[in-house]
Amino acid sequence: MHKxxxxxxxQPLILDGKTYKCQNNHCYDIAKSQYINLLLxxxxxxxxxxxxxxxxxxxxNYLNQGYYDVILNEVVNYIKAHRHPQMQILDLGCGEGYYTYRMQQELNDDSIIYGLDISKDGIQMASKYTKDIYWMVGNSKNIPLVDHSLDVITALFTVVKDSEIKRCLKEDGYMIHVTANNKHLIEFKELIYDEVKVKSDQFIRLPFEVSESYDFKKTIHLRNREDTLNLLKMTPHYYHIKKDRRHVLDTLGEFDVTIDIRITVYKMS
Known part of the structure; x- marks a missing residue:
């Protein structure tokens, strides 16, 4: 049962026809493509x-080429190793839904899965993957799920609010947090910036008990210019390119780029 x-x-939402309602009579309609807008x-x-x-x-377009499936597999393998029947799983900041959909495919069990993103365009795209996921437009600072209802929260390259994570997870629940290390996509940074700055990650660490934490690093080969540009354009780096560096875009074709991430599993108990 959904949460x-x-x-x-x-308060819990109850489905009444094509509308979700709570006991206080707040109402939210289901869109034609079967997502629900819960963004206030x-x-x-x-x-x-x-x-x-x-x-x-x-x-x-980039994710569907499978380049980042190595990241997805790290997340899914952990969930598989700790799975139990009828898990409630939230993919926070799911964007256009690729990771969420593939997670559902890989788990292939009776888990109830939610995908939440603040972008309505993203959730509309996500709903085209499958209708068997609860796709929600919403804010990670106000997660529209019942208190202490989730077994797992995944957050891949997205901002989270620790108080909301604590509120939504069960006492024995956990969160898988994927964050970028300093060498992540370093090849793009070296092309774009005059100086590549080393940033501290202290502000993205969460105040929970760490169950597991490790770095994952791999070089991937992008097969053509389209894939290279798609990866660059889905990062903030593309929007930080100065005018005098725009010419580097013309040089991009096949490209080797580094995945350098930290995978941290936080637990509530």
């Missing part, structure tokens, strides 16, 4: 928050 909650009062106006800073359509399409 959807009203973003206004966090106070929870968004612009009329169309999140990644833009171009970035989302680049992400979709």
């Amino acid at each position: 959807l909650a009203c973003p206004k009062c966090h 106006n106070p929870d968004k800073s612009t009329n169309n928050p999140g990644d833009n359509k171009e970035s989302l399409m680049c992400r979709k």
Whole structure:
């Protein structure tokens, strides 16, 4: 059974026809493509928050080539090793839904899976993968799920709010957090920036007990210019290219790039 909650009062949502309602009579309609918009106006800073359509399409095209499946596999393998029946799993900041959909395929069990992103365009794209996932437009600072209802939260390259993670996870639940290390996509950084700065990761570490933490590093070969540009355009680096460096885009074709990430598993108990 799903654990959807009203973003206004966090009371459980009950399906009534094509509308979800809580006991306080807050109502949310299901869209034609079977996603639900649970993003409140106070929870968004612009009329169309999140990644833009171009970035989302680049992400979709790139991820569907399988280059980042090595990252997905690390996450899925951990869940498989610790799985139990009828898990409740949230993919936080799911974007256009590739990781969420592939996670469902790989687990292939009775888990109930949710995909949440603040981008309405992203969730509309995600809903085209499958209708068997609860796709939600919402804010990670106000997760529309019942308190202490989740077994697993995955967060791949996305911002999280620790108080919401703690509220939503069960006492024995855990979160898999994938973050970028300093050498992640270093080849792009060296092309774009005059100086590559080393940043501390202390501000993205969460105040929970660490169950497991390790670095994963691999060089991948991008087979053509389209894949290379798609990867670049789905990162913030593309939007930071100065005018006097735009010419580097013309030189891109096949490309070797480094995946350098930290995978941290946090537990609540």
